[in-house]
Amino acid sequence: MNFKDLIAELGQAASLASRSLARSSTDQRNQALIHCADAIEAGQAQLLAANRKDLDAGRERGLSAAMLDRLELNPERIEAMAEGLRTIVELPDPLERVLDEWTRPNGLRIQRVAVPIGVIGVIYESRPNVTADAAGLCLKSGNAVILRGGSEAVHSNRAILNALHHGLDQAGLDTNTVQLVPSQDREAVGALLKAHQWLDLVIPRGGKSLVERVQTDARVPVLAHLDGNNHLYIHPSADLAMAVEVVANAKMRRPGICGALETLLIDKDASAIVPALVEKLTELGCELRGDAELCAMDQRFKPAGDEDWMTEYLAPVLAVKRVDGPGAALDHIARYGSGHTDGIVANDPDLAESFLAQLDSAIAVHNASTQFADGGEFGFGAEIGIATGRLHARGPVGVEQLTTFQYRVFGTGQTRP
């Protein structure tokens, strides 16, 4: 099979669907989301049957228990998928927002208006709910989407797609608004990543190796984050009790998410925090790795090396370093940080503001947990992921970030002198 032709076929259909979406109304897109949610609920039996095939095949292929759990659909998870779509209905329409408007001395009125990006590719792994989530966010923002799920979820994803197509059809929208790459061949992903003629954007959702492959091979813009090697710096002005709570939450609430704290920088003049911090974190089951001075202060620190400053543990392990002032903290973050979420705990607001401004991070936090790096916590309602690139969107990517803009220039016959 020629994968380039396959993707071109999907791309052409998506491009037509995208044009017809541009003519649809807010109400029509919301109705489609409601119909999709209803169809997912009504199709529960089919979804469970399809999912059973994937689970059986997965067991045969020896997938781990964790992977089988991610793959599994049950009535609660199916209900959650439908509810997820209904949540998206409630969000304000991100399209046709007038982002800016001004009138030129010659009378030309210029508007900057939010419009869909066009055709978005989403490449993801085992969890089948991403099929509905990603499709819902793209539909809400007026984009056609080409999905490429993991081969282990092929039957589940097709069953979900059927339900989504039913919903789109009920609302009178082109079913090609949501398409699934019909091949499980790895080369199909390669062809998708190179299809800049058809795709305006690719979003990978999954582990580091998937994101890495997408970032390396894509000839299409990518929104993604590879690492979340996040830092907090404890300034001497910090309320130490607050700092302990914030650090404990940032590291241990869910150590495996991309917003989790990975390295703590303690100002030499804030060393008073060390005993309470070590107490709290070890009590929560966190392993501590520290520089030589910290190891000398408390034997519960294991020695940290250069590789610790570079590591995103995604586990209950925290690297801790003493630094000599905010400048040294910023230097450390500039050298080892991944531009995801970094911050400061300090009671001096001017210093905190200046510190945040010097951080080259998508999200800069003052006196709060890094685990707030999340579209829901930002109030975006739903997110398709977090971006750490520097262009278009940074931080949580919600429906607004799935739009671009168009200039509309209204004249009364103006010509340029």
Add this chain to the structure above:
Amino acid sequence: MNFKDLIAELGQAASLASRSLARSSTDQRNQALIHCADAIEAGQAQLLAANRKDLDAGRERGLSAAMLDRLELNPERIEAMAEGLRTIVELPDPLERVLDEWTRPNGLRIQRVAVPIGVIGVIYESRPNVTADAAGLCLKSGNAVILRGGSEAVHSNRAILNALHHGLDQAGLDTNTVQLVPSQDREAVGALLKAHQWLDLVIPRGGKSLVERVQTDARVPVLAHLDGNNHLYIHPSADLAMAVEVVANAKMRRPGICGALETLLIDKDASAIVPALVEKLTELGCELRGDAELCAMDQRFKPAGDEDWMTEYLAPVLAVKRVDGPGAALDHIARYGSGHTDGIVANDPDLAESFLAQLDSAIAVHNASTQFADGGEFGFGAEIGIATGRLHARGPVGVEQLTTFQYRVFGTGQTRP
């Protein structure tokens, strides 16, 4: 020479300069621009001497008169370069604008604040003034820049760089804020285009072959436009006299710029415009190519073929087609357009608004010349180019478009439940 190492060296220096720029004040950046302008004026003799070397070498290499003209510096052009920098000083600071701000129910205050993109690569051809223009726009927006000018302007560009370094130094800024790739080897450009570790963005300024190469080879985001195959559609409700003036200006004011009109679509029910339009355009020296019906109506039309709908003439030639209603016009533009600037002449405002909303163009115009597709005409003060991609910036790219944003989250000790 290992070009990867060369670019890494420039990249490292740019990255450090970019961090020190992040600590500079608005006033310091503006002072630097003024000092740069002064240094360019003060260095007139050196600039002219360096330019003479380039002109002599160009003549020896047999450059065309047009290319030699683009390459030439004279006192007026040097003065214009200095004045260009002073114009940039007058623009509002694009940095630290609070683009959005809200407070979450848990008390977290979230700001979206404009920050520099980081390190920008600019690749351009003969005109040496781009060296000062691009450096000025990047400096204003807090970005470090790595410039790669054309080999024909190597001495002129170095002389301008010296003046800029003098200005940066006077203002206490890192001179590595503006660097010039010291090699004229084509492979140095290749290495620059692949340096995603160091560059956040590449902007090509030049002819189609340069832009094409950059878009094909870059592993770094690119802001550019390849084609400006622009359309206007004359609706039956149009004021025909206004339409003739707008079309004549859109095509003939400067036929060679990217905002020039290339294809005119006339509604079958607006055919009454044809005689006056043909009269006006032939009088201005414009060649007309039309469909079979137009050729039958007026023998001054030469027959247009499919290739005419695809051609960006950048010359006094206009392709004209009769279409059956706005839908047919939109279909034609969707098929042949390049997403640059397209529009409608119509006296029905609702229809015009709906037409613009269905155009997939960076700039959509109603009752105005397409030649307004320009940063200056938009009120941006200065532009580094026009972008027709869909992400980050579309249309004119001015200093605001050379910024990205950062979320700043201000808490009082919040932890995520």
